[in-house]
Amino acid sequence: MHTSVSFSQFSDLARAADPIFTRHIQPVDDVLEINRTKNDLLILIEYLLSRMDRFQTGDRVSVQVRRASGLNFGYTPYGVKEALDPFFTENGLIPVVQQADSVVSIYLAFNRAYIGISKPYENLSDWPGGMIRLQKAENQTSRSRFKLEEACLVFDIRLSEYSSALDLGAAPGGWSSYLLDQGLHVTAVDTGELEPALLNHPNLIFCKTNVSDTMFGPDAFEVLTCDMSWDPMHTAKLVSKHLYSLKKRGIAVITIKLMHKKIRKTIDDFVRVLEPDLTCVSIKQLFHNRDEVTAFFRKT
Numbered sequence: 476m477h478t479s480v481s482f483s484q485f486s487d488l489a490r491a492a493d494p495i496f497t498r499h500i501q502p503v504d505d506v507l508e509i510n511r512t513k514n515d516l517l518i519l520i521e522y523l524l525s526r527m528d529r530f531q532t533g534d535r536v537s538v539q540v541r542r543a544s545g546l547n548f549g550y551t552p553y554g555v556k557e558a559l560d561p562f563f564t565e566n567g568l569i570p571v572v573q574q575a576d577s578v579v580s581i582y583l584a585f586n587r588a589y590i591g592i593s594k595p596y597e598n599l600s601d602w603p604g605g606m607i608r609l610q611k612a613e614n615q616t617s618r619s620r621f622k623l624e625e626a627c628l629v630f631d632i633r634l635s636e637y638s639s640a641l642d643l644g645a646a647p648g649g650w651s652s653y654l655l656d657q658g659l660h661v662t663a664v665d666t667g668e669l670e671p672a673l674l675n676h677p678n679l680i681f682c683k684t685n686v687s688d689t690m691f692g693p694d695a696f697e698v699l700t701c702d703m704s705w706d707p708m709h710t711a712k713l714v715s716k717h718l719y720s721l722k723k724r725g726i727a728v729i730t731i732k733l734m735h736k737k738i739r740k741t742i743d744d745f746v747r748v749l750e751p752d753l754t755c756v757s758i759k760q761l762f763h764n765r766d767e768v769t770a771f772f773r774k775t
């Protein structure tokens with residue numbers, strides 16, 4: 476996309492807009508001719524040699540490479556990093572994967588490389604394409620756990636600052652296990668079964684029942700999570716029934732299933748049902764979300 480503003484200004488606008496569906500952007504400072512052979516690596520090194528003014532000595536630099544699908548290349552994305560890292564070291568820079576000062580983003584297409592240099596925060600995510608890769612926890616059986624883990628990273632939620640959570644639609648237990656691992660006491664509600672290994676956890680109470688049939692005390696929890704994967708309006712109404720159990724300034728992380736065509740309306744209607752009690756902080760389609768988005772609320 477060509478814009479009349481600089482990438483840095485564009486990024487400021489994008490971050491202020493807090494987009495739901497855009498996880499990652501990268502600048503294109505230049506377009507290089509390539510032929511998908513190892514010779515491309517020399518072209519990239521030569522280019523970066525001409526752009527050394529963009530770095531300060533001692534900068535931590537990461538290289539993020541993505542390729543157009545369906546094309547053969549004489550090297551892998553990792554091969555690009557392997558070729559560039561020694562070049563960075565020779566020139567007084569520190570090659571890193573995460574927590575970089577600068578990111579060199581390279582998108583490889585049929586006969587062109589789209590290359591740009593930026594600060595990680597300017598790209599909206601410091602993961603290439605916003606594709607956060609999380610490590611599987613020991614004994615992790617459900618991929619759902621990654622959704623809550625990613626939500627905490629993206630929304631900057633420090634669960635260890637809280638002590639109690641209500642997890643609605645908890646089975647088989649990915650989110651509950653993540654909450655327990657962060658040191659919270661968890662009350663999990665589901666009509667289905669939790670992983671047997673979780674049931675003996677001393678900080679877990681499991682209510683095997685319908686969310687609509689449960690009631691808890693006022694201000695009983697500091698965190699409410701809900702991943703019921705059900706009709707959004709029903710979910711919002713069920714969650715709102717439980718909000719008196721969420722303490723003031725408590726937080727809620729809720730997935731909104733996008734079952735209908737009118738996505739914007741679905742999200743707006745969902746938020747409207749909860750807004751009397753909750754303030755919506757942010758909504759994102761996370762890398763680990765499929766046909767859904769994840770909303771982060773705070774109780775006011």
Ligand SMILES: C[S@@+](CC[C@H](N)C(=O)[O-])C[C@H]1O[C@@H](n2cnc3c(N)ncnc32)[C@H](O)[C@@H]1O
Pocket residue numbers: 617619620643644645646647648649650651664665666667684685686687702703704705
């Ligand atoms: C996507 S799964 C949840 C996965 C879970 N977050 C995890 O990490 O393992 C959705 C769950 O919501 C439960 N569920 C949906 N509606 C429910 C309701 N009204 N009452 C109780 N459980 C419900 C389903 O039984 C199902 O286990």
